[in-house]
Each structure stands twice: as C-alpha cells, then as structure tokens.
Amino acid sequence: MKHALVTGAAGFLGRHVAQVCVARGLQVVGMGHGKQPQGLAVDAWFDCEIDLAHLHRHAGQPDLIVHCAGSGSVGFSLQEPFQDFQRSVQTTMAVLEYARQHAPEARVVYPSSAAVYGVTKLLPISETAAQNPFSPYGVHKQQAELACECYARHFSLRTAVVRLFSVYGQGLRKQLLWDACRKLQLGERSFFGTGEESRDWLHVQDAAQLLFRAGENASPACPTVNGARGIGVTVKEILHQLFQAWGSEARPEFTGCARSGDPQHYVADVERAHGWDWQPQISLGQGLSQYVEWFRSQA
Secondary structure (H helix, E strand, C coil), X not given: CCEEEEECCCCHHHHHHHHHHHHCCCEEEEEECCCCCCCCCCCEEEECCCCHHHHHHHCCCCCEEEECCCCCCHHHHHHCXXXXXXXXXXXXXXXXXXXXXXXXXXXXXXXXXXXHCCCCCCCCECCCCCCCCCCHHHHXXXXXXXXHHHHHHHHCCEEEEEEECEEECCCCCCHHHXXXXXXXXXXXXXXXXXXXXXXXXXXXXXXXXHHHHHHHHCECCCCEEEECCCCEEEHHHHHHHXXXXXXXXXXXXXXXXXXXCCCCECCECCHHHHCCCCCCCCCHHHHHHHHHHHXXXXX
C-alpha cells in the first residue's frame, strides 16, 4: 500500500489513523470538515463533505481507505436520527461506491462500534454475539457494517470492520475522562451510576494501529474484529486512577442512579484481533497520565 485516504481525518480517531499511515510511509489524503489540523502532516487536505462528488474530485486511487468520518454520539443520534443516518450510513455507501467504481483494488476499513451489540449479559463479547443495538447510533453502525459486507460479497471489494469499544486518549473532548477532568478543575467529584459499571478501554493510538492492521487483512470475506484490550475496568477504578494521575487525593463519589439504557458491563473477546499480530502497547495508567497532561495543556 502506497496511497491512503482517511475520511474524518480532522477528528479524534481519524487524526491518529492518518498519523499511523504517514509513519508507515504512505502518501495520505485527508478529507473532513474544517482546516487541516495543526501537526497533521498529510500530503493533501480537503475541507469537504464525504460524498461521491467530493470523492471523485479529491480521492484519486488510494490503496487503503479508512472511513473515520461519521457520527460519534449516541446522544446526537437520539436528537437528530436522520442526520446521524446520513453521517454514518450514507457516507459509508459513498465511500464503498467510489471504491467500486474507481479504486476496486483498494482496501476499505470501517471503524464500527460495540454499540451494535446492545445490552448483553454474556461476557466477553465475541464478534459472533447477537446484535441488538439500543440506539439509532448503534443501528446505523450496524447498517454501515452490512453495507461493507454487501460490497465485499457482491463486488469482491476488500473490506474489514473493527468494532471499537471505549476508545480514549489525547484529543477526546467528551465522555467520561473529559467530564472527570473538568470536574477536577472545579473541585467536584460526583458521578452518575454506581461506579461498578465496567468498560473495556483502548488507547486511540492502539486503535489506530489496529485499523491499519485491518487494512492489511481486508478481503472479500469482510473480516470483523473487536477493538479493545479484552479487560474490563470499573468506572470507579478508572476514575480512581485518573484522580491519582491528576494528583488529587479525593475519591470519586457516585449517585447510585444509572443512565437508562446504558449496559452494565462491556468486555470484548479480542482473540481475532490478536490473530492479526496486534497487541495494545499503551497501558491504562500510561494512557491516563498522558490524557491528564494533554487536558492541562488545553487550559
């Protein structure tokens, strides 16, 4: 692979994927909204929508396409379900159709989400687990996956899907760690839930490396793997470690009221990903320390 297209390359995940591609020696075209992010050394940058017209104009003939553009919020999907559909499903269809027409040898990687599984009690969650998404966000991720499978099966397009669990790291300005750091700034320490809810955390740099591996393993069989560490960590424990990284001696407190629809526990079976000669390299402690340092640099 010599040329890569990364959609959503200005976003949290896409920026790290583009950096991995550059580090691997690929010439990278980035597409997304806004100006080229500072420090993102891609070969070309285009501020545009991800649709067929702009792909025809800017994408060229990439060997690798990592489609990071799209929706990234359950809350947004509940407020604006049609826009969420457009961002997730329509943009994926545009990328697949462009590849079918103009880059049939390209490898297309789709970063999906563990949200396709919905609430499940059988842990760890394998890729063959039943899917029962509980939000429009999860439904649209599922539909985008099906589009990848369809183009692989009917047009022999080489595709791969990575179902990411709880990805975190520098640049993430939402969700638990961002909210916790903002509370620490204000001297607050109260959080929703019981603290016993568990999640499977993966640093964004490890996620980006896995997505690159997915490109190397893409095929008309459309392989699908979970993107996680395979280790469940309670919210109470991750906040305790974050407080320590911050230098606070306080302990997080919990309301005992969980958000409706939130799964209690999410832990991934990651054997398939390990079969791609991939292993996470950044420990949770290291990643949290880096996140705190980055957060403080934004002040």
